[in-house]
Amino acid sequence: MILRKRLSDLFILVLLLVGCSVLAQNQLKIGTNANNISGSAVLELESETRGFLPPRMTHSQKTDISSPAAGLIVWCTNCGTNGEMQVYNGVGWINFSSTVPGAPTGAVATAGNTQASVAFTAPASNGGSAITGYTVTSSPSGFTATGASSPLTVTGLTNGTSYTFSVVATNAVGNSVASAASVAVTPRTVPDAPTGAVATASNTQASVAFTAPASNGGSAITGYTVTSSPSGFTATGASSPLTVTGLTNGTSYTFSVIATNAVGNSVASGASAAVLVSTCSANVGGTLKEFLCYNLGVTGTQDPLSYQGGANNGTLYQWGRQTDGHEVRTSTSQAGPVSAPVAGKFITNGSSPNDWRNPQDNTLWLDASKTANDPCPPRFRVPTQAQWGGLFSDGLTSGAPGTATRNTWTWTGNGFTVGSKLYLPAASYRTVLSAALGNVGSDGFYWSSTVNGANAYYLYFTSGNVFPGYSAYRGSGFSVRCISE
Structure with missing residues (x-):
């Protein structure tokens, strides 16, 4: 009796499937025209009076799904304004109609020492999916910086080299097209210190020779300043040597040099060996003496x-x-x-x-x-x-x-x-x-x-x-x- 009942139920199921679908080569069609199935579909739904109704759940229930498969579709009942169809793309849940964001705009770079800070405006459209970050890229060299918002700082740049910067926005769908490039800027800093200061004294003055710094900091050096110790007498000029005047005969002085560019002043060079300022002097037992x-x-x-x-x-x-x-x-x-x-x-x-x-x-x-x-x-x-x-x-x-x-x-x-x-x-x-x-x-x-x-x-x-x-x-x-x- 039990066996007869089970055979009866199986027969009814087969009749239903035959009435609404065609099973051929592992394909299944549900709906009208059951004998006409697209050759590229494993499952085809066809109806002029009914729709496809995916699983319905809240945002919390959706996020509780363990290890969702890429392509999983649900209707999120409390997402968006009135609910929305969402698909898991392998990274996160996105609106079924989401696309990549629009391009950021207004990229403006401000150069510093081997770096540049790049400010920009978020895109007008996030593509229907929240923007997860931005990437700024330099040209040349392709140095990058990533972060959640403007501005972003690109490091590792070469002082003295001119760079432009573009920005892309990223959401769960992918990357936007790049923004228009910023106006070119040149990273720079103060120069290195001059080296090799050597003073030659004479009557109430000293001529100080020195070697230009190894690096100008990425900005042309506009001048040098020599300063005496003691008394702080100075001389300025475009190149070595420079002559410091107004010194006191019979006084021993050392001299240091700084270089200046558009950014500012270098640290001071090492001090020169001491020289005795006088019209007449000579080495006496290893010490410069005035006569x-x-x-x-x-x-x-x-x-x-x-x-x-x-x-x-x-x-x-x-x-x-x-x-x-x-x-x-x-x-x-x-x-x-x-x-x-x-x-x-x-x-x-x-x-x-x-x-x-x-x-x-x-x-x-x-x-x-x-x-x-x-x-x-x-x-x-x-x-x-x-x-x-x-x-x-x-x-x-x-x-x-x-x-x-x-x-x-x-x-x-x-x-x-x-x-x-x-x-x-x-x-x-x-x-x-x-x-x-x-x-x-x-x-x-x-x-x-x-x-x-x-x-x-x-x-x-x-x-x-x-x-x-x-x-x-x-x-x-x-x-x-x-x-x-």
Whole structure:
């Protein structure tokens, strides 16, 4: 009885299927014209009085479907204004009639340091599906940035290169066409720092050479600024070298350089080596020292770096004496020794130890400090023997000019050019025996403040040899060239 009932139900189902469909080669048609099925359809529905009714569910129910297959269709009852047909495209649910968004508009780029910020306006239409993001792309090079909204920043750009940018919008269906390209912009930043600052000092000024920075930051350098330390004196210009003026002679300065472009200023270069600002200076024992440009007694404004026909010879001092007229080359003499100086008189003495003074006094001039008797102006003093030695090759070492190790000594017209900023004329001497002058223009005699027993050290030179540690009677009349304290 049960078997008979089941056979009856199966027969009825077959009659229904035959009445409304044709099953051929795994195809199924439901509706009218059951014998006419499209060859490309696996399932065909045909009716002039009824429609296709997909599953109906709320948005929440739709999203609860586990692992929906791409192409799954539902009617979302509370989506859109009055519900809408939606299909799962493998990424998300979209309106059945959705398309890609319209193109964003109004792309405007603002360049920075190796990057650009690109602002844009969202498309007028999202294509029926919410926009999930935007992509900005550069031209050239195709650098990109993605994000949910405007603006987006594209990084990794090359400073100095011109770029345009376009934007696409993306929704669940796909990507829009690209926006119109932005106006071209050029990423840039401040320049790198200049390098290799080297200062060369002269009278109240210094010329500072430097090397341009390796990168201009993507924008042409418009100028450079050199700044002194101390005091902050500056010089500006388009290229190296630049000359800083208004400096104080006798002061040591370093200099740094910045480069400027349309963006702004670089960081400062490393400081130059310190230079001593003076018309006359030289290396003394490894330190740049300032000298007076003339021997004591020289007046005028003539070139200090040449003999000037003897105009730069100056006066001749007895050791330990102040300026009192005795040093004038034509001053009258008086036999000595004496216990105190006699103004205007060159004191002669033919007896040992041939000092102008008796008793001798080793403290009239001192190595340790400038004394009240020192004839040099403020800030300067009579050099020590060690300083004369340091000007040549240190110590008491004598030799030909070419053996000098501290400065180049060049015989130049009746005197030595020492380095490039000091000239010592061969001003000769007056003898303590008779006050007579020696051979002017061939020999140089320059006092030190250093005693040597009953005598005192001095710098002596001829055109062929330099003797920084010779010793002479203190009553002799020699040149004085003052050195900074």
